[in-house]
């Protein structure tokens with residue numbers, strides 16, 4: 001029996017669907033973040049983030065089949081991300097993570113990664 005992936009442990013695709021849907025509800029209302037997103041309809045961005053996170057945590061590799069190597073720093077280069085944008089992104093993600101009501105150790109693992117990743121994508125001095 002193979003060890004369960006984090007993806008499976010948190011409930012698979014449905015959990016990531018809920019996480020990212022809730023996150024983009026926040027982004028849609030955010031006056032700092034919303035203008036950064038090039039598309040009028042956020043559903044494409046929502047799907048890309050969901051597929052990326054599913055893949056990162058050991059789920060299906062659909063993200064890379066569609067988009068290739070993630071190269072997140074490069075893909076964020078067109079958007080000016082300073083500390084304020086990072087913190088706004090993390091605020092919506094925090095709310096979305098809370099709503100999942102995961103076991104504390106799973107929640108901590110997910111949140112620590114998101115904080116680390118968001119810090120690594122700041123590309124604009126403030």
Ligand code: HEM
Nearest residue numbers: 036037045048049052067075079081085086089117118121
């Ligand atoms: C794409 C903003 C952090 C993962 C994007 C896009 C924007 C954006 C504007 C383009 C939307 C689109 O796909 O059409 C930000 C801001 C962040 C942030 C302001 C604050 C630090 C993160 C983090 C992750 C992430 C921490 C991963 C854990 C992605 C992915 C895409 C994306 C996977 C789609 C890449 C692609 O395939 O084109 N982000 N992002 N972002 N972001 Fe972020």
